[in-house]
Amino acid sequence: MNILEFIKQPWPWYVAGPLIGLTVPTLLIIGNKAFGLSSSLRHICASCVPADIPLFNYDWKKESWNLFFVAGITIGGFLAATFLDNPNPVEVAPATATLLNSYGITDFNDLLPAQVFNWENLFTMRGLIFFVIGGFMIGFGTRYANGCTSGHSITGLSNLQWPSLVATIAFMVGGFISANFFVPLIFKLF
């Protein structure tokens, strides 16, 4: 196996987790920036439609590093999917695969189920829930909670902030309720 083939395999958690953790000191050392990604949505609002809303009236250009960071993530996603693509189906735990089969999800070739995440679904109830309502809850919830998985669960917990622990528990409780009750219901109804 050559190096490229080795890298193309799915990376284990004990490689990915520490690399993500190292983002925290990297951003601090190169520019005193706190790792957090939901802020990017706020900066987009502030730069495009501030509309006299206090939350969006600040000099977003001073925070432009965050927009460069998320642009980088988009490019990184493109590079990995284009040049380092794993030719095999994604890893899915057998119990999850069985469960998803019962929802009608049978295509495990890509990182997202192509049966749901496609443009044809946009103007269906399923599309409305998965893209529009789901996305809205991410943006509304993270700003209300003043951070997301990166700002609270990684940076906040790393910095021993107890409010971040409260937020992380709320994220997880919401996720468990949603995955166990809402998601099956959505597949059943629509």
Place this chain on the structure above:
Amino acid sequence: MKDIKYAIVGIMFGIVFVKAEIISWFRIQEMFHLHSFFMYGVIGSAVMVGMLSIFIIKKLKMKTIDGVPIALEDKKYHKGLIFGGLIFGFGWAITGACPGPLYAQIGSGFTIVIVTLLSATAGTWVYGKLQDKLPH
């Protein structure tokens, strides 16, 4: 361009997201059904490394490469952490993404996620509009 360095860190980060399949909708379902240790391992080891790094930075009173003392703001508690956190959690399990992975999903070719990102931006905007009417 002083901000290019952040784009480079972002590129590395995006590659990790895709290669460890963290942006996979399937991983999120596994996590919330306790079918796999993977995501817990990722988040847990990321926090351990982050915690150790911040401990060292504070202990050595490290400075940035430009010589500025490194400082992190404290997170303040308010009820919105719970209400907002739950709402985000609902959206997280449905979309299979938090804000960071949304960008990597788009980059990796799922262009439909642009709709999710626009809607997330709209959600942030509506929160801003309603901020003083919501319990905090």
